[in-house]
Structures are given as C-alpha cells and as structure tokens.
Amino acid sequence: MLDELRHQKLKAWIQEIIELCRPTKIVLCEGSEQEARLLCEEMVKKGTLIALDEKKRPGSFLARSNPKDVARVEERTFICSKTQIEAGPTNNWRDPDEMLTHLQQLFQGCMHGRTMYVVAFSMGPIGSHFSRVGVQLTDSPYAVINMRLMTRMGKDVLDILEEDGEFVPCVHSVGVPLPVGQKDVPWPCSPEKTVIAHFPHTKSIWSFGSGYGGNALLGKKCFALRIASYMGKEEKWLAEHMLIVGITNPNGKKRYVAAAFPSACGKTNLAMMQAALPGWKVECVGDDIAWMHLAEDGRLYAINPEAGFFGVAPGTSQRSNPNALATCRKNAIFTNVALTSDKDVWWEGLTSAPPEGVIDWQGMPWQPGAAQPAAHPNSRFTASASQCPIIDPHWEDPQGVPISAIIFGGRRSNTIPLVAEALDWEHGTFMGACVSSETTAAAAGDIGKLRHDPFAMLPFCGYNMADYFQHWLDMGKLGIADRLPRIYSVNWFNKDAQGQYIWPGFGDNIRVLKWIFERLDGTAAAKKTPIGYLPQEGSLDLSGLQLSPEQRSSLISLQAGLWQNEMKEMRSYFQKFADRLPKPLLQQLERIEQQLASEKV
Numbered sequence: 001m002l003d004e005l006r007h008q009k010l011k012a013w014i015q016e017i018i019e020l021c022r023p024t025k026i027v028l029c030e031g032s033e034q035e036a037r038l039l040c041e042e043m044v045k046k047g048t049l050i051a052l053d054e055k056k057r058p059g060s061f062l063a064r065s066n067p068k069d070v071a072r073v074e075e076r077t078f079i080c081s082k083t084q085i086e087a088g089p090t091n092n093w094r095d096p097d098e099m100l101t102h103l104q105q106l107f108q109g110c111m112h113g114r115t116m117y118v119v120a121f122s123m124g125p126i127g128s129h130f131s132r133v134g135v136q137l138t139d140s141p142y143a144v145i146n147m148r149l150m151t152r153m154g155k156d157v158l159d160i161l162e163e164d165g166e167f168v169p170c171v172h173s174v175g176v177p178l179p180v181g182q183k184d185v186p187w188p189c190s191p192e193k194t195v196i197a198h199f200p201h202t203k204s205i206w207s208f209g210s211g212y213g214g215n216a217l218l219g220k221k222c223f224a225l226r227i228a229s230y231m232g233k234e235e236k237w238l239a240e241h242m243l244i245v246g247i248t249n250p251n252g253k254k255r256y257v258a259a260a261f262p263s264a265c266g267k268t269n270l271a272m273m274q275a276a277l278p279g280w281k282v283e284c285v286g287d288d289i290a291w292m293h294l295a296e297d298g299r300l301y302a303i304n305p306e307a308g309f310f311g312v313a314p315g316t317s318q319r320s321n322p323n324a325l326a327t328c329r330k331n332a333i334f335t336n337v338a339l340t341s342d343k344d345v346w347w348e349g350l351t352s353a354p355p356e357g358v359i360d361w362q363g364m365p366w367q368p369g370a371a372q373p374a375a376h377p378n379s380r381f382t383a384s385a386s387q388c389p390i391i392d393p394h395w396e397d398p399q400g401v402p403i404s405a406i407i408f409g410g411r412r413s414n415t416i417p418l419v420a421e422a423l424d425w426e427h428g429t430f431m432g433a434c435v436s437s438e439t440t441a442a443a444a445g446d447i448g449k450l451r452h453d454p455f456a457m458l459p460f461c462g463y464n465m466a467d468y469f470q471h472w473l474d475m476g477k478l479g480i481a482d483r484l485p486r487i488y489s490v491n492w493f494n495k496d497a498q499g500q501y502i503w504p505g506f507g508d509n510i511r512v513l514k515w516i517f518e519r520l521d522g523t524a525a526a527k528k529t530p531i532g533y534l535p536q537e538g539s540l541d542l543s544g545l546q547l548s549p550e551q552r553s554s555l556i557s558l559q560a561g562l563w564q565n566e567m568k569e570m571r572s573y574f575q576k577f578a579d580r581l582p583k584p585l586l587q588q589l590e591r592i593e594q595q596l597a598s599e600k601v
C-alpha cells in the first residue's frame, strides 16, 4: 500500500515508524465518507462508539473515554528545544536527545496487534500559501475520524505533497499493544506513561498514552499552535489561540476581528454569536486558532487552520450558542457527554431540566441532583465547520481575511473592565502579556484558581514566552501602524458584591463588538486612562439592559486600587522572564504604575 506513495522521504519515515511501533496492519487514509463510515462501524462493534438515534442525530456517535484520559495534560507536555532557555520558564523542557531515547523505548512495539493509520492533513485550506501539511501516524481510529472533521485530510493532501513537499511528522499511539487473542478495551490509553513531546527544531511531534482531544488530534494544539508558533517566529507570522469572526453593521459594513481567550472561556460562543442588537450580524471564520500574516498592504490577514470545531459541550444551549447546537445536529462525534434514553445526547446547561433516564458519561444511570455531573465538564462535540449555519463566506479564502481588531479576554471576577482599547500596539502587546484567567476544566488540574495565561498561549507557545512577546513587538514594527489591527481587552465575567455576573454575555457581547467597530469607524467616544481608552458614558449601547447606574459604571471604570494590585502582580510575574523580558513591556508596566500613583486617574 505504501508503494502508492511518491514522496520518498515520507515513505522512508513511515517505514521507520512501522519498524519501531510494529503495527499489525497499515491503512493509508483517503479521507472519504465511506472510509469514515466503516471506521465508525468497527468502533461501534468494539464499543468505542455508540451510534446515536438516526432521526435525532443523523450520522452521529458518542464516545466515552477512560476516566483517566479526559483533558489535555499540561504537566506531561514537553517542548524539546536544544536548550532549556529556548523553551523558557513557562514550558516543560526536556533535552531532545534524552527525550528521543525515551520515546524510542516507549514506542517500541506499542502498536503491536493494532492498525496504524496514515493521516495526511492540511492545516489551512488545501493549497493556500499560508497552509501547512502534517502527517499523523496513529493507532487510534477515534483520532482518525476526529482529524477528518478537524482538518482537511486524506488523498488530496498527499497529492499536494507531491514528491518532496514539506510536512510535519506526527507520531501518535494510545500506548497499549494488543497481544494476539486479547480482547481490546473500548478506550485504550496509558495515562501513567503519557508524554506529548514537541521538537521545534526538527518540527516534529510525538504523543504517547492519550487518545483525548489536544493530546491526540495532533493538528490542533501540537501543530497549529506549539510548532506553528515557532514557525511563525522564524518566518515572521503569528500562530495564535484566537477565534476569528466577521461582524457586519446595520449599514452592511463588515470588519473581521480575532480574539484570544484561555481555554473554555466562551471562544466558541463568541465565534458563533447570535447578535442581540437588531441589524448586527456575526459570521464565524474559526473558533480556536488563527494564523495571521502581514500582507503587502500593511494589514494583518488571518486564516483558520482548522476545518472543524472541538467545542466544550456543557453550557452550550439554545440561549448561549444556538449555532453550535445546529452545527452538531448531525455527523458529529460527542465525547464524554451523557446519553438519553432515546439515544440522544445531553449535558449540563443544554436544557434547564434534564430528561428522564439519563446515562452519565461513564455509562452509569444518573439522577438529577447527583453529586457528579452527567456530562464530564470537559466533554466535547466535534463537528465540521461547513455545518455551521453562520460560517463566513470567506472562511476558506486562501488569502485569509483582513483583521481590524484583536481582542484579549479572560475569566476575571473583577479588575479588568468590560472593554478597553490599547493606546498603541506596544500597549496592546502588554495587554496580551497580562491576560490571566480563573481556571476551567479544559486542562487537568484545579478549577477556579487565577493563573497567568499570556495571550491565552501559556499551554501552547512552542518557545520562550519572553521571545514570543518580543516577536509580537517586532510584528508591530513590520506592519504599517494605522493599518494594523487595534488591540482591545474585554472581560465578560465581572461579578457584583453578591457574586453574581453583572454582564449578560452571549448575544449581548455584540454591544462590546459594536463599540469596538465604532471606535474603528471613529464614531464611539472614549476617555483616555492609564490602562487604555475606556468607553465614554453613553458610547456603549446598553439599551434595553437592566443595569443599575452603579453596575454600568463598575463595568467600564478604572478601579485604581485593584489595578495597583494587578500591576504589582504583573511585576512579580514578569520576573520569571528575567533579562529576556522585552524592555517595552516593563516600560508599559512602569508607565501604568506611575500614572495610577499620580492622582491623574
């Protein structure tokens, strides 16, 4: 079968991995519907997938993972650059030679008794100058069917590789060889031995032990963020943890915006927003990753390297995200959500009352009021972007879409106002560096703790974060100042003294996007403060919202005491980066500290 391959380097590498992993069978994936259907049928037989009701969820399946394999594992994710300083203080580093030795042992015979699938995929529209190709060798058919939804995958990609095209080699195994005659388990994995290793210098990825999400779908976080961020630094572009949306105002004028938020802070909801203001329309280009390039016109253009959504299910509802529900109405894979008695899916927040007879994500009968949720908090849906009812007409434009504004957000109960506009690119870069958020279930670990997550890239930057800050500053210099996007910070999660969210969020976030749109048009008023331009009273459209005058002002005012603490915290955080921290960021910090201290606030 490998004889079909014209690319000698690819063929040799596949041979090498076959010799190492010793799979029993090799399948070169063509990416067709028929192939996916057969894989799903096999997985249903094995118990990995449960077929959902054909009328309620045509072509859709539920997977239940091993309870020890439910999220990205950051403490087992490594950047194996040549030196530790290149990986920086925010990444786990391993010496590349030592890691390769360890991987050679781990992967030795690991696919015995299993099939190895060869999955060629393109991140970005096939053939776009900005797209990049990867080839994932995996023993997980679940990873294959997800990769088919999340990327452009299969024969077309092998074709564009021709005889010598560049590709990122990605090796993935669930890490459980299957001796002859032994019955397989529905979700094989090896949590104690999980390793996700990135080699920026050789641009290669090895992942062992996990079948879940970003640990196993190597095009997403591993390639499109960790390896691509490194490529972006080398080649002067940006690989970012950002959604991309098109916003059209009631006069039909359209602008594109990119927005970075830490995991599970509502990126998918914002990306597919049903605008609450009449006449405003939001269309989705992507919900998680943006690759952005400076064009000759001095503007920044973005492509979505992905072709699908891997969205967090809990909390997704008709109110929070009707378009996501429509997107996963059919041909979807659900992982770790609950099953209803009529073979549909359910998760917390989908409906106010759960249906009768729910089976939880571990396959056990579940009752409302039970101590544990029915769906795992990091349960997901995978669906093709083409099924999104508000997918943007330009979402596959090979040139990308021109970005007018970049937004940074986090989940913060206080301090960060609803919206602020950066004074300039340098201040905007500082805003990105200051992103921090109360943690969620997207990564293994404590929930609800405040953690610094610069540019929402903490788990995804493939090199030293201080150099990444510098790269942002450099990109600002390469662009044309008044053609580069303006930069904003937002926070939907401010709480009042009673601990209640003040801002309604979801479709009402269009009010903030409208203010940004009108700032770009030059029609929305703002007052200059040390932390940026804040909305002038009356410039933010709050019509029809039940907000008290105190609530309104607490959303958009600068709370000097809290900001003094924030800057103290940032000063201490920046020490992590020692001398490598770019001076302009320290200068921004000092400027804000001084201006806060001198009564000008």
Ligand code: OXD
Pocket (backbone or CB within 6 Å): 072, 213, 214, 262, 263, 264, 288, 310, 442, 443
């Ligand atoms: C994701 C994440 O899955 O950020 O997108 O964790």
Ligand code: MN
Pocket (backbone or CB within 6 Å): 241, 263, 264, 288
């Ligand atoms: Mn993400």
